[in-house]
Amino acid sequence: xxxxAISDLHLSTTAPKPMDxxxxxxxxxxxxxxxxxxxxxxxxxVVLIAGDISWAMKLDDAITDIKTLEFxxxxxxxxxxxxDYWWNGIGKIRAKLPEGFYCLQNDCLxxxxxxxxxxxxxxxEGSPDFKEQDRKIYLxxxxxxxxxxxxxxxxxxxxxxxxxxxxxxxxxxxxxDSLFTEIFEKFKVDKVVYGHLxxxxxxxxxxxxxxxxxxxxxxxxxxxNKLTLICEV
Numbered sequence: 001x002x003x004x005a006i007s008d009l010h011l012s013t014t015a016p017k018p019m020d021x022x023x024x025x026x027x028x029x030x031x032x033x034x035x036x037x038x039x040x041x042x043x044x045x046v047v048l049i050a051g052d053i054s055w056a057m058k059l060d061d062a063i064t065d066i067k068t069l070e071f072x073x074x075x076x077x078x079x080x081x082x083x084d085y086w087w088n089g090i091g092k093i094r095a096k097l098p099e100g101f102y103c104l105q106n107d108c109l110x111x112x113x114x115x116x117x118x119x120x121x122x123x124x125e126g127s128p129d130f131k132e133q134d135r136k137i138y139l140x141x142x143x144x145x146x147x148x149x150x151x152x153x154x155x156x157x158x159x160x161x162x163x164x165x166x167x168x169x170x171x172x173x174x175x176x177d178s179l180f181t182e183i184f185e186k187f188k189v190d191k192v193v194y195g196h197l198x199x200x201x202x203x204x205x206x207x208x209x210x211x212x213x214x215x216x217x218x219x220x221x222x223x224x225n226k227l228t229l230i231c232e233v
Contacts, residue, residue: 001044001045001046001111001112001113001114001232001233002040002041002042002045002046002229002231002232003045003046003047003048003114003163003229003230003231003232003233004037004040004041004045004046004047004048004074004227004228004229004230005047005048005049005050005165005193005216005218005227005228005230006033006047006048006049006050006218006220006223006226006227006228007049007050007051007052007081007167007193007194007195007196007218007219007220008050008051008052008081008195008196008198008219008220008221009030009033009049009052009053009054009220010052010053010054010055010083011030011053011054011055011056011065011066011068011069012054012055012056012065013064013065013068014056014061014064014065015055015056015057015061017055025220025221025224025225026221029220029221029225030068032225032226033220033225033226033227034069034072036225036226036227037072037073037074037227038072038073040227040229041072041073041074041227042073042074043073043074044074044075045073045074045075046074046075046076046077046111046114046116047072047074047075047076047077047227048077048078048116048163048165048193048218048230049076049077049078049079050078050079050081050118050165050166050167050193050194050195050218051078051079051080051081051082051084051120051165051167051195051196052081052082052083052084052167052195052196053065053066053078053081053084054066054084054086055083056085056086057085057086058086059086059088059089059092059093059096060096061086062084062086062087063096063097063098066097066098066101067098069101070098070100070101074100075100075101075102075111076100076101076102077101077102077103077104077109077116077165078101078102078103078104079103079104079105079118079119079120079165079166079167080103080105080120080167081120081167081195081196082120082167082168082196090103090105104116104117104118104119104148104165105118105119106119106144106145106147106148106151107147107148107151108148108149108151108152108155110155110156110160111233112233113159113160113161113233114160114161114162114163114231114233115152115155115156115160115161115162115163116163116164116165117148117149117151117152117162117163117164117165118148118164118165118166119141119144119145119147119148119165119166120141120144120166120167120168121141121145121166121167121168121170121180121194122134122137122138122141122168123138123168124138124168124169124170124171124172124178124179124180125138125172125176125178126172126173126174126176127169127172127173128173130172138179139179141180142179142180142183145164145166145180145183146183148164149183149187152187161190161191161231161233162187162188162189162190162191163189163190163191163192163193163230163231164184164189164191164192164193165192165193165194166180166192166193166194167194167195167196168194168196169194169196169197169204169217170184170192170194170215171210175208175210177211181210181211181213184211184213185211185212185213188212189213190213190214190231191213191214191215191216191230191231192213192214192215192216193216193218193228193230194215194216194217194218195217195218195219196219197217197219197222198219198221198222199221204217204219204222205217206222206223206228216228216230
């Protein structure tokens with residue numbers, strides 16, 4: 001079983017919001033993602049979607065967007081991004097998801113050989129968009145991430161890989177420690193998948209190894225609208 005990842009799909013079938021105004025990498029990006037996905041992914045594989053899934057404001061509209069991915073192979077595991085305004089009430093979301101779709105919110109999911117967990121996260125100290133009023137949310141999101149790992153400890157088996165999704169980058173542009181990176185290292189996470197960063201001007205590494213953890217940026221425009229292979233189990 002292979003684990004792939006991508007993020008920031010910004011689907012908008014019910015309320016069209018063209019993304020190509022943000023640059024050439026967004027031209028026909030969904031078609032390009034689907035073509036790459038279909039070529040790579042087998043039915044038993046897993047694709048992680050690290051937030052900013054749909055522009056919809058209401059759950060039913062978001063489900064319509066999500067169903068456009070239903071024909072693609074593999075199991076799909078999602079977390080909330082900062083633009084997923086429709087994400088409200090995890091039980092309601094799970095009840096409406098198509099078969100083969102899963103969403104994580106401060107909890108975890110185990111497949112043979114791997115445990116997946118995740119939370120939205122927030123801007124971290126030292127980031128340009130971090131203001132003092134963000135501190136309360138930052139601290140709260142760190143506690144929510146700890147909740148996810150409290151669930152991991154209940155299901156993780158000895159040889160399981162541990163992969164965490166977080167929508168926001170878990171460190172600033174100087175790659176300094178944050179509450180999030182400290183939590184990842186404490187709980188011995190193998191790999192972290194994140195998104196949120198866009199545009200040619202962002203200072204971003206597609207892959208980074210620090211503190212014993214591998215980090216993968218999977219914002220679709222940053223990875224040429226192709227799935228990133230995270231691991232094989």
